[in-house]
Amino acid sequence: DRERHAAALARVDAEKLTSGPLIGGKLRAGTNPQAVTNPFDTSRVLGHVFETTAADLDAAIDAAARAQVAWDRKGGAGRGPVLRAMADALEADLDRLVALLSREAGKTLNDGVAEVREAADFCRYYAMLAERDFGGPQTLKGPVGEINQLVLHGRGVFACISPWNFPLAIFTGQIAAALAAGNAVLAKPAEQTPLIAAEAVRLYYRAGLDPDLLALVPGRGETVGAKLVAHPRIDGVAFTGGTDTATAINRSLAARPGPIIPFIAETGGLNGMFVDTTALKEQVIDDVILSAFGSSGQRCSALRLLYVPHDAADALIEGLKGALAAQVVGDPSDPSTDIGPVIDADAKAMLEAHLKRLESDARIIARAALPAGADKGHLFAPTIAEVPTPDYLEREVFGPILHVCRYEPSRLRETASKLAARGYGLTLGVHSRIEAFAEEVARLVPAGNVYINRSIIGAVVGVQPFGGEGLSGTGPKAGGPWSLIRYASEKAISNNISAQGGDPALLNL
Ligand code: UN1
Secondary structure (H helix, E strand, C coil): HHHHHHHHHHHHHHEEEEEEEECCEEEECEEEEEEEEECEEEEEEEEEECCCCCCHHHHHHHHHHHHHHHHHHHHHHHHHHHHHHHHHHHHHCCCHHHHHHHHCCCCCHHHHHHHHHHHHHHHHHHHHHHCCCCCCCCEEECCCCEEEEEEEEEEEEEECCCCCCCCHHHHHHHHHHHHHCCCCEEEEECCCCCHHHHHHHHHHHHCCCCHHHHHECCHHHHHHHHHHCCCCCCCCCEEECHHHHHHHHHHHHHHCCCCCEEEEECCCCCEEEEECCCCHHHHHHHHHHHHHHHHCCCCCCCCEEEEEHHHHHHHHHHHHHHHHHHHCCCCCCCCCEECCCCCCCHHHHHHHHHHHHHHHEEEEEECCCCCCHHHCCCCCCCEEHHHHCCCCCCCCCCCCEEEEECHHHHHHHHHHHHCCCCCCCCCCEEECCCCHHHHHHHHCCCCCCCCCCEEECCCCCCCCCECCHHHHHHHCCCCCCCHHHHHEEEEEEECCCCEEEHCHHCCCC
């Protein structure tokens, strides 16, 4: 594996990659070229991205709206095979995609492999939902003399706006859901990761998707993203990213004249884990390190706040210190690295500002060591801090900082309620051998995903449908049985067959 990865990295390094508006299968000139660099070593330019113009957006929407009609008519069973072919194409290109994920998004090789597999899983899972009679017609029981049926259609052209932290899996997964339900898609990748997005779109084309059904429209949020969601001909928006951006999109959609369209949002979390004195210490330590520092803490599912009972706190903190010291921080494309860089200079500056706050009103417990030359990119030393209050964090701090809070078991309710009052609801962890404890915590803290005696990251498609509520998003969850519903429009057709004296078989719609 090592040699395969090294060879793929060398090939990607030798290429000059380009991303830009991909419309009808063709790369358009776009505007405002920007260099795309490696977050571990910003002196290394991987390629360039060209921003989408307003005219490009219009052209993409024209093509998409035209192509969508025939795509919707194919029905779920007709659409599934293209998504399955996409899954195969992703797997066939695994080495190259892992290399790109490492260079462009700073992913470790293990995270990269997991991400390519997740992207393929989304495609196959949504293909299965589509093929399993998605769209109907489903006949519903009603009065004698009437046929009542429910049918689902694609809504039209969906805007899919995706984040840099899963630039392949979430990018591909949103598109797969929208396509499976019968839509065409305009996909806007994160500004930091346009190259892997262009690869994914080219793979969809190679898998046999009509290129008019999927356009790539890269660019900045405040220009391309804003124009996209304000466009009068967009029929739905799927967004994964920060809570603030989701709020801005919501506002823009509310101000839009014309049709009211669905907004599917998966946003940030203020994810807690509650440990009691019956928990198995070694397992807690492993699961906490993975949950807080895996992917450099750059997952919306990542652990931010660990609540430990007073009596177990010192021993747990000691264990966490030792485990953090054993983590290797460095070049994500080196197979021995556990924790790579954060995504960009802004992310690092935000973490440094937060660290200053921790130094003044909390207590730094441990920081992992950085390798020599760490400042050629955006490495940030993973940090554990003890905070004085259960609601110390007002909002998500996206990166490798774990906050530990001691609590008095007799005041569990109060502690948990303070976290809950922040209004997020994404992931929640519990470590305990007492079921009633887990149940109580899960009652007190809202969460879309509750994990008991395990890590709180790495939701598996089809097994742990992923997504939250409140400030964490709208649902439907990704990778679950109801994932496609809000991408579709529902039509109930009621036909009074007695008035026509007809044979139901002839009237079947
Ligand atoms: C995200 O970080 O935006 O469960 C969501 C997990 C991943 C999270 C993806 N599926 O860790």
